[in-house]
Amino acid sequence: MPPNKRPPEPWDSFLKELDAAVGETTRMDCIGGFVVAQFYGLGRPTADVDVIEIAPRKAADTIMAIGLRGSPLSKKYGIYLDRVGIAAISEDYEERLVEMFPNAYQHLRLMAVDPYDLALSKLERNGQKDRDDVRFLARSVPLDLDILKQRYQTELRWQLGVPEREDLTLKLWLEMIQEDRGKNST
Numbered sequence: 001m002p003p004n005k006r007p008p009e010p011w012d013s014f015l016k017e018l019d020a021a022v023g024e025t026t027r028m029d030c031i032g033g034f035v036v037a038q039f040y041g042l043g044r045p046t047a048d049v050d051v052i053e054i055a056p057r058k059a060a061d062t063i064m065a066i067g068l069r070g071s072p073l074s075k076k077y078g079i080y081l082d083r084v085g086i087a088a089i090s091e092d093y094e095e096r097l098v099e100m101f102p103n104a105y106q107h108l109r110l111m112a113v114d115p116y117d118l119a120l121s122k123l124e125r126n127g128q129k130d131r132d133d134v135r136f137l138a139r140s141v142p143l144d145l146d147i148l149k150q151r152y153q154t155e156l157r158w159q160l161g162v163p164e165r166e167d168l169t170l171k172l173w174l175e176m177i178q179e180d181r182g183k184n185s186t
Contacts (some may be wrong), residue, residue: 010077026059048082091155093117135153138177
């Protein structure tokens with residue numbers, strides 16, 4: 001999906017202030033609802049950017065200090081950064097990152113995980129929003145179910161605390177997607 005040049009407000013102003021606070025190129029690897037909405041096009045609001053990695057570390061410390069929930073910047077715009085401490089994310093996700101808003105900011109590089117890694121990052125939680133996001137990605141990308149299964153098996157399953165539970169969740173997701181595709185073809 002072609003990226004937008006800039007995110008909508010209040011995101012753009014919030015990110016401009018973060019950009020101004022760092023003096024070097026800074027990569028933010030993003031997952032979650034922000035990526036589904038702003039990069040893949042799902043029309044649902046979100047109040048945070050889930051970040052799994054920020055580099056370099058000095059910039060990460062600066063950005064997180066001013067962008068966390070409850071910070072003055074967060075209160076000003078009503079949105080915030082959320083550093084995801086432990087995320088079930090595909091092992092080689094970094095190889096597939098795509099810049100969300102190229103050249104929009106002087107220093108910040110917001111990177112989106114690819115749609116398969118994004119879908120799989122929602123597997124353990126498996127809430128209703130997660131299932132809705134996966135359904136949306138399956139329709140809009142559209143997801144190749146063989147790639148989703150293969151990536152799960154080779155890059156994610158070994159990381160999970162209870163892989164048998166996630167095996168079942170993935171099986172149910174695949175059935176859900178196939179059922180949706182069957183309804184849409186008639």
